[in-house]
Each structure stands twice: as C-alpha cells, then as structure tokens.
Amino acid sequence: MTKPKKVLGIDIGGSGVKGAVVNTKSGKLYTKRFRIPTPQPATPEAIAGVVKKIAEHFKWTGLIGAGFPGVVQQGIVRTAANVDDAWINTDIETLLSKATNCPVHVLNDADVAGFGEMKFGAGKKEKGSVYLITVGTGLGTVMFIKGKLVPNLEMGHIILHGEDAEKYASDAAREREGLDWEVWAGRFNEYLERIEALTWPDLIIIGGGVSKKDDKFFSHIKTRAKIVPAKLLNEAGIIGAAVAAKAHFS
Ligand code: BGC
Numbered sequence: 001m002t003k004p005k006k007v008l009g010i011d012i013g014g015s016g017v018k019g020a021v022v023n024t025k026s027g028k029l030y031t032k033r034f035r036i037p038t039p040q041p042a043t044p045e046a047i048a049g050v051v052k053k054i055a056e057h058f059k060w061t062g063l064i065g066a067g068f069p070g071v072v073q074q075g076i077v078r079t080a081a082n083v084d085d086a087w088i089n090t091d092i093e094t095l096l097s098k099a100t101n102c103p104v105h106v107l108n109d110a111d112v113a114g115f116g117e118m119k120f121g122a123g124k125k126e127k128g129s130v131y132l133i134t135v136g137t138g139l140g141t142v143m144f145i146k147g148k149l150v151p152n153l154e155m156g157h158i159i160l161h162g163e164d165a166e167k168y169a170s171d172a173a174r175e176r177e178g179l180d181w182e183v184w185a186g187r188f189n190e191y192l193e194r195i196e197a198l199t200w201p202d203l204i205i206i207g208g209g210v211s212k213k214d215d216k217f218f219s220h221i222k223t224r225a226k227i228v229p230a231k232l233l234n235e236a237g238i239i240g241a242a243v244a245a246k247a248h249f250s
Pocket of ligand 1: 071079137154156
C-alpha cells in the first residue's frame with residue numbers, strides 16, 4: 001500500500017463529531033474543521049450516519065482515522081460512558097468502513113489525542129512519563145512511558161467523593177452545575193492530586209475543549225509535575241487519529 005500523508009481524522013465526542021484532512025507528516029490541517037453535533041441518542045447507526053456526512057463533506061475516498069469516547073480493543077468498542085450503550089461490543093471499524101466506503105482505523109479518543117500531542121505538541125520532547133487528560137464531556141486519560149502508549153487507560157472513572165470522577169470534575173460537570181472557573185478548578189485539582197498520587201507522571205498535559213481556555217483556570221492548579229495545556233488544543237484528537245491510522249495501514 002502507498003503511504004499517503006493525507007488522512008481524514010475524525011474525533012467522535014459526546015457533544016460533537018469533528019473532522020479535518022490532516023497532513024500526517026507535519027501534523028497540520030489541510031482543511032478547516034467540520035463539526036456536526038452528536039446525535040442523541042448517540043447510537044452506532046446515528047454516529048455512522050454523521051461520520052458518512054463528514055466524509056462526504058470532504059469528498060473523501062482515502063484512509064480515515066477516528067477516536068471514539070470509550071475503550072476500543074482491536075476495532076471493537078468495549079465501553080460507552082457518554083454515548084449509547086448499544087455501542088458495547090460493536091465492531092466500529094467495520095461499521096464506519098461500510099458507511100464511508102473507506103478503510104477506517106479507530107482507537108480510544110484520549111489515546112489518539114495523546115499520539116497527536118506526543119508527535120507534534122506539548123509532549124514532543126518529553127522523555128519520561130507523560131500523562132494527558134482530555135477534559136470535555138468525560139475525562140479521558142492516557143499515559144506514555146518513554147514515548148510508548150499504555151492503551152485504554154480509564155482513570156477518568158476513579159471514585160472521588162463517592163462518585164465517578166468525571167461526573168465531578170469534567171467540563172460537562174462545570175457546565176451542568178454552573179460552576180465558576182475557580183470552583184471547578186478546585187475540583188479538577190483534587191482529581192489531579194489523586195492521579196499524581198497514583199501514577200507520578202513527569203509531565204501532565206491538559207487537552208480537550210478546556211485547553212484553549214487555560215487562562216481561566218491554570219492559575220488555580222497546583223501539581224507536583226509540570227503541567228501545560230495541549231499545544232494542538234482540541235485538534236489533538238483529529239490529528240492523532242489520522243497519524244495512528246496512517247501508521248496502522250502502512
Ligand atoms: C471514557 C473514555 C474516554 C473519555 C473521554 C470517558 O467517559 O470512558 O474512554 O476517553 O470519556 O471521552
């Protein structure tokens with residue numbers, strides 16, 4: 001197979017499905033991002049329909065890489081915390097390949113965001129252990145040890161104050177409860193303290209939608225490790241999904 005550097009990257013999220021054509025060599029986008037709100041209920045058929053529309057928008061016939069907001073093992077979805085339960089045990093790669101008529105590779109959304117940040121963003125020069133947390137509808141977590149991914153780490157679901165941490169400290173929790181940034185940052189800092197106590201990373205990268213609003217909360221965050229916002233902001237997922245697909249199909 002040839003090694004096309006142009007790949008369509010798609011980030012399937014709890015509130016929006018976003019796509020763009022990515023230059024997998026430079027990590028830059030060839031096109032603007034195209035976003036469609038996540039259909040509710042977010043069933044496999046409904047999401048496949050949206051992914052098809054995104055591929056059609058770009059008149060796409062090449063490789064597609066996608067990030068999905070749940071555990072994905074060898075192309076099979078295993079969990080679905082913020083999308084419909086019907087996803088569990090769905091062969092997402094076959095479903096999306098049929099919908100788009102393109103070869104599709106799918107991994108967990110935080111894992112692909114991690115690939116993007118490690119290759120082109122804030123983790124590029126880090127040799128030690130890097131922890132990336134995507135903050136959006138859920139809390140996505142990914143860890144790289146000496147540049148190697150630990151796949152499907154699900155630390156967004158540790159228990160904090162008797163509940164799932166992402167119900168307490170995600171961006172969706174901030175919006176749902178109308179918390180101001182300082183109050184939310186206090187909660188998020190508690191979460192980070194637990195993560196640090198359990199995993200001791202050298203660098204923490206904050207990704208997802210809040211990464212472009214770092215001026216609103218970074219001053220309230222205190223961690224032992226160095227902490228930085230994602231450089232690719234919330235495009236890390238699109239870029240990383242494209243990079244992972246290119247590596248998979250090469
Ligand atoms: C899911 C993770 C996902 C994260 C961010 C969590 O609820 O369990 O797999 O990475 O949300 O979307």
